[in-house]
Amino acid sequence: TLPAIYQIFRKFFNLPEKTKKKYEQKELGHQIGWTPLFQEEHIACRRLGKAGTNLGDFKECFFMRMPELQVGYQLTKEYPLYYPPGGNIWPKEVPELRQAMQTLYTSLKTVGWKIFPLLESHLLKKNDGFFANMVAGAPSALRAIYYPPMSAIERKEFVCQNCSGS
Numbered sequence: 001t002l003p004a005i006y007q008i009f010r011k012f013f014n015l016p017e018k019t020k021k022k023y024e025q026k027e028l029g030h031q032i033g034w035t036p037l038f039q040e041e042h043i044a045c046r047r048l049g050k051a052g053t054n055l056g057d058f059k060e061c062f063f064m065r066m067p068e069l070q071v072g073y074q075l076t077k078e079y080p081l082y083y084p085p086g087g088n089i090w091p092k093e094v095p096e097l098r099q100a101m102q103t104l105y106t107s108l109k110t111v112g113w114k115i116f117p118l119l120e121s122h123l124l125k126k127n128d129g130f131f132a133n134m135v136a137g138a139p140s141a142l143r144a145i146y147y148p149p150m151s152a153i154e155r156k157e158f159v160c161q162n163c164s165g166s
Contacts, residue, residue, distance in 0.1 A: 008096050008097055009062070009146065010146070011094050020034045023091050028084040031141075032088050033089045034062050035062075037148070038056030040057045040059070058147065058154070059145055060145075061146070062144045063141060064141065066109075066140060068088055101142055104142060108142070
């Protein structure tokens with residue numbers, strides 16, 4: 001169930017930072033594994049931090065790709081930062097995270113594939129597999145995202161005033 005999957009996500013995000021750091025893939029642009037706090041930026045929040053620096057998001061993520069891309073896959077050659085070759089990494093401290101993320105991914109993908117024909121019939125007035133053909137075989141990703149609680153001081157310091165969090 002979704003609440004059970006979220007509990008598994010929480011179990012990972014509650015690990016000490018030193019442990020989670022083992023699953024950070026900075027050299028791959030955080031496109032698989034763990035992404036620490038302040039690593040991603042909302043485009044509207046650039047240059048709004050202290051002294052005009054970029055303001056990173058107050059969130060952390062765990063990122064998985066499906067299918068796992070093999071070395072030599074066309075997109076890994078052309079865009080290695082966005083489509084890193086090789087498999088996902090999984091924390092041994094929370095072994096159930098792999099199954100939870102793969103289960104959620106499969107469920108969401110199933111829903112998406114059921115929506116494609118509905119979109120086509122409404123938007124294109126035909127049902128010839130346009131959207132399904134567009135994404136068939138394309139890699140995709142799933143991220144578990146965690147926004148830790150913020151103190152009032154952190155909200156003033158770290159929340160972008162251009163975003164809905166103000």
